[in-house]
Amino acid sequence: MPLTLHIDAARWREHLSRFVEPDGAAVVPVAKGNGYGFGNSTLAAEATKLGADTVAVGTYEELPEISQAFRGDLLVLTPWRPWLGGAGDDERVIHTISRVADLQTLVQHGGRPRVVLEVLTSMRRHGIDPGQLETVIELLAGVRFEGFALHLPLAGDHTDEARRLATTAFSTVEGVPRRLWVSHLTSAAAGELAAKTGAEVRLRVGSALWLGDRGALAARGTVIDVHQVRRGERYGYRQRRARRNGSVIVVAGGTAHGIAMEAPSPVVTARQRAASIAKGGLEATGRALSPFHVGGKQRWFAEPPHMQCSMIWLPGDVTPPAPGDELDVDVRFTTTAFDRISWG
Numbered sequence: 001m002p003l004t005l006h007i008d009a010a011r012w013r014e015h016l017s018r019f020v021e022p023d024g025a026a027v028v029p030v031a032k033g034n035g036y037g038f039g040n041s042t043l044a045a046e047a048t049k050l051g052a053d054t055v056a057v058g059t060y061e062e063l064p065e066i067s068q069a070f071r072g073d074l075l076v077l078t079p080w081r082p083w084l085g086g087a088g089d090d091e092r093v094i095h096t097i098s099r100v101a102d103l104q105t106l107v108q109h110g111g112r113p114r115v116v117l118e119v120l121t122s123m124r125r126h127g128i129d130p131g132q133l134e135t136v137i138e139l140l141a142g143v144r145f146e147g148f149a150l151h152l153p154l155a156g157d158h159t160d161e162a163r164r165l166a167t168t169a170f171s172t173v174e175g176v177p178r179r180l181w182v183s184h185l186t187s188a189a190a191g192e193l194a195a196k197t198g199a200e201v202r203l204r205v206g207s208a209l210w211l212g213d214r215g216a217l218a219a220r221g222t223v224i225d226v227h228q229v230r231r232g233e234r235y236g237y238r239q240r241r242a243r244r245n246g247s248v249i250v251v252a253g254g255t256a257h258g259i260a261m262e263a264p265s266p267v268v269t270a271r272q273r274a275a276s277i278a279k280g281g282l283e284a285t286g287r288a289l290s291p292f293h294v295g296g297k298q299r300w301f302a303e304p305p306h307m308q309c310s311m312i313w314l315p316g317d318v319t320p321p322a323p324g325d326e327l328d329v330d331v332r333f334t335t336t337a338f339d340r341i342s343w344g
């Protein structure tokens with residue numbers, strides 16, 4: 001009963017290998033969360049094929065799955081915190097440290113773990129304030145320093161900010177390897193940063209790598225059942241009455257897959273808001289437009305999606321699909337759990 005992610009393997013892999021070609025900066029593939037729709041073990045295997053020496057994971061909990069399919073180094077993006085306990089036992093793991101107090105605690109645990117020091121950027125998520133960097137100098141003897149990390153915002157060009165922070169970091173903490181781990185720079189900007197700072201730049205990339213060529217990917221739900229419904233007849237959990245003749249299509253893809261459970265989107269203008277209501281919102285009668293397409297058109301939900309399938313309403317003048325057919329479905333890859341991947 002699958003919701004399937006179809007991958008044009010040759011096209012997708014061509015995009016991946018073009019993306020990781022050196023442009024003055026090395027690419028560190030990111031595998032985290034739902035694995036951008038592919039699953040983390042698929043991404044780990046692809047990173048191996050790409051010849052990556054390091055994969056960045058989101059959390060410590062994700063390490064076991066990813067470390068099976070990828071044998072290189074593993075950078076954990078979520079900063080280490082004291083409640084995670086000793087950290088020096090896995091040689092392949094590089095920890096992100098974002099507070100001076102955490103570095104002190106980690107040093108006390110011993111074992112000289114590998115660490116990246118995250119410097120606070122205008123993103124203001126995690127990071128040591130650049131003005132506090134002096135206090136880490138004497139602690140670095142207790143760890144293996146692997147570089148500074150900069151997590152930059154998505155909006156705007158932050159190459160100058162990265163260069164400024166890197167210059168401050170390397171002039172405050174001298175005599176360490178000049179290595180920068182950055183996020184959300186274009187590879188050209190990362191190359192420029194490398195040239196301007198004389199640092200080895202490692203670009204951590206998820207979306208632009210795995211989802212950068214959408215044309216290589218298609219999400220489709222398999223039609224499981226089709227029912228003709230006459231005007232006035234009831235259907236569904238809610239026993240809604242059909243207002244005209246048509247058909248109810250039962251298709252794979254429900255709330256358990258993340259269908260119709262969009263993450264909050266950064267809608268800012270009134271026009272965008274109106275467009276988003278039109279696209280995913282409710283009709284006056286309480287019906288919602290589904291992400292499924294039949295005959296090239298997005299169709300209405302017959303009722304809110306179920307756990308693993310959805311009921312779609314098709315007007316009587318539209319030829320319904322047959323069980324076994326697949327319907328195109330718009331998904332947000334980072335919130336979708338596919339049943340299977342089909343490599344084409």
Ligand SMILES: *Cc1c(COP(=O)(O)O)cnc(C)c1O
Nearest residue numbers: 030077151183204205206207208
């Ligand atoms: C998730 C994450 C990335 C990858 O983000 P994308 O937008 O998917 O490329 C990079 N850096 C950090 C610190 C992250 O948490």
